[in-house]
Amino acid sequence: MKPLCIAVLLSLSPLSWAMGEIPHMTEEQQQQILRFAVTQMRDKGDFDRLARCSGSSAAKMESLYSKVLRRCQVWDEREENAVERCLIEGMSEGTGLTPEQLHDCLPDDPEDIAADRVEALQRQVATLESQLNELMDNDHLSEAEENKLDVMQAQLDGLRDELLQAEEALDQLQMTDSERELDALIQAIGDNEPTAAQAQKMQQLQHQMRQEQQQEVRQLFGQ
Structure with a gap:
């Protein structure tokens, strides 16, 4: 159930960008991850949805989620599936909703679906490679094996094209x-020189992106 853990996973990346690899996080660093994860869920409206599904309040759902995050120790280097299972079990216990009901309450969003497709294609490509x-590696292939090799190479080329398209869709x-x-x-500019208006617009957008990134860092550190 990606919706319950996606905020946590998103929060880990900015922290690693800002701090690099951290063998053991301090209490403050753990709190930063929790604050960022909770903010992500709140901004997406997930606590309101959980409140409606469970008959509780958004404030109680936010408090529950914070406790479950800490219980699951989401800052540890663990497999995503292990964190996800822990979050689902904790939220299910706290809300009285079954995992299936939680999934219906917080359905996968398009980004999660696209990410799953990329991961599946990556596994298929790796297996076929x-x-x-x-x-x-066999220097003495039979005619049948050579034909099989050609078929597999064509399949691999097709999978790589699919993977590229899936990655581009996820990036978008x-x-x-x-x-x-x-x-x-x-x-739109392509290989042409940008006009004065286009160059100005690019500068404005780049400035806006820097501000958004700075806001994300401030949000992460609770500033």
Whole structure:
């Protein structure tokens, strides 16, 4: 159930960008992750949705989520699935909702679906590459094996194209409005020299993106 853990996963990246690899987080650093994760859920309206589904209040759902995050120790280096299971179990216990009801209350958003597709295609590509390499290591292929090699190579090329398209789709979903607007402007300019108006617009968008990034860092550190 990605909606319950997506805010946590998002919060880990800005922290690593700002601090680098941290073997053992301090209490303050842990609090920063919790604050950022809770803010993400609040901004998405997830606490309001949980309140409606459970018959409780958004404030109680926010408090519950904070406690579950700490109980699951989301700042530890653990597999995503382990964190996700812990979050689901904790929220299910606290709300009285089953995991299925939680999923219905907080359905996967398009970004989660796109990310899952990218991961699935990456696994398929890796598996097929491994099979191809194993087959190519044989210096004495039969005619049937050579034909199989050609078929597998064609399949791999197709999967790589699908993966590229899926990654581009995910990138689009992960962009902010200003990033998306800047990307569209750059595509429109192409190989041409930007006009004065286009150059000014690019500067405005880049400035706006820097402000958004600074706001994200301030939000992470509770400033």
